[in-house]
Amino acid sequence: MVTVEPRVNPEKSAVVAAYRRALPLSVRRAIADRYSVQRRRDVKARIARAAPARHMVRLRAAALARRWRELAVAPGRVVVVDGGQPRIAHVQRDLSPVHARRAGLVAVTRVFRTAGIDYFVVRGKPRGPSVVAVTEGQRRKVIAVLTRLAKAQPAYVNRPGKPMAPGFEAATWRRLAGARVIRLTWFRTTDFGSPVLGERFGCDVEFWTEEDGRLYAPRPERVTEVVDADAEPVLLPDASGWGCGRLKVRTREEFTRPLPDDIRFPVDAVYTWVDGSDPAWLRRRARYAGTAYHAEAANAARYADHDELRYSLRSLATYAPWIRSVYLVTDDQVPGWLDTAHPRLRVVSHREIFRDPDMLPTFNSHAIESQLHHVEGLSEHFLYFNDDVFLGRETLPQDFFLANGIAKFFPSPALVPLGAPGDEDVPVSVAAKNNRALIERKFGATPVQKMKHTPHALRRSVLEEIEREFAAEHAATASHRFRSRDDLAIPSSLHHYYAFFTGRATSARVRYAYLDLSHPNAASRLDRLLAQRNRTVFCINDTLSQEEDTAGHTALLKPFLEAYFPVPSPYELGGDD
Structure with a gap:
């Protein structure tokens, strides 16, 4: 008996193999039930012709992946995710x-x-x-x-x-x-x-x-x-x-050529800062603590230091490098990490700006703020920062001033309660009501909005004029060691309304966030802010907490600030200029 080996067509076998690799059995059976033999042959041939191309695509993709990995692992490079x-x-x-x-x-x-x-x-x-x-x-x-x-x-x-x-x-x-x-x-x-x-x-x-x-x-x-x-x-x-x-x-x-919206005048920054854990400062405050009229005025949380100043200065250096000079106003206190020899930084003692030494020491931020325009060498246009205010992304001088010198202020949707100051009012509302009384008396208008906790764009000449125009009220504010029922909030509110009615300021908008560390959702809001980085300015405040909460709030806040502002500023010892 002679056995005849079947003739094998290599080309046909390759087509069949490609067809079987490309389509699962269930699909092949469906095609066999529906199409003629000739139609199936055409489909198999097209798949076979495409197979080498797909194979080359896979090879190229593998080569690209290898090349990509080689580039990514070189020194000074990392892989990040952007837009997924x-x-x-x-x-x-x-x-x-x-x-x-x-x-x-x-x-x-x-x-x-x-x-x-x-x-x-x-x-x-x-x-x-x-x-x-x-x-x-x-x-x-x-x-x-x-x-x-x-x-x-x-x-x-x-x-x-x-x-x-x-x-x-x-x-x-x-x-x-x-x-x-x-x-x-x-x-x-x-x-x-x-x-x-x-x-x-x-x-x-x-x-x-x-x-x-x-x-x-x-x-x-x-x-x-x-x-x-x-x-x-x-x-x-x-x-x-x-x-x-x-x-x-x-x-x-x-x-x-200079353009009409170019700002060519210098802009400085002024900070007020206190180290609330300094034993010498605490002893001074204890001698006068009984004079505070409201519990919030003497609340230790107002003076707690979570190292915010370090990170606010980092935000300034990163997102406002156009600032000319920084002035830090303190009660003869200096953070240990601060490079006081930096040519664009000067620490200013309260003794340098209070003309009456009998008003010192003071623990009243309203009083200290009333004297900021006395800082020697300060530019006409400047930004005033509390140390709990941060720049969250790139800014320009035009975000805070017009090129003709007009300052911008940022009204809040929060309202100042109507009526005279009362025992139920917190100090910030009392000062706002006192501001309003002066504006009503001078200009016949009734301010009802608070201001956002942002850097305050100020003009030195306006502050000097306010001191002259409201001399008695101004002097009273400066004399109060703690917040008082007679206080004015001058750079954070009164300046803006006074400058507006005298043609030197205008209202504006800013992408802004306000976070209170005492709020239950503070941690989730910090996480969201860090992930999105979509606010030009944000403030992280703490006015309602007790002294025993300080350590917990520092543990919450410090990792956030370090992640948001990881680059040391030139104002830190060892920082790069």
């Missing part, structure tokens, strides 16, 4: 919006200079990416240089407003071949992985087209959309007003 996507981020010790934006601008302009690419820096939008312009005729060279840069320093690229893709992959750049604007984003974070700065702090490269001796912008610009093609570039020695820090940039003359 993993991103390679660069660790930056002095992380801030200005430093991140500056780093991107320096990286782009440096490789352009090295490659001989002609460019100029464009003045972009406030709080937006830096912007560099090149001519359309240099496109191929520019793309090649940026491709190498994005690979050497892993960056993500996109057309503004479109999804970003890894700039360290060649396929990404092929999709951007004709883009008129390319945005490069370097994700940046700290050693602690928080915060993460991304797209708004990158660098846009614009391709300007030349026609009849003029260069035309590819999109609407803030200053001008056309410049002379042959005009000589100029060096702007200080681009800090552009959100890039004190950086010399190569630009065009048109972009160096």
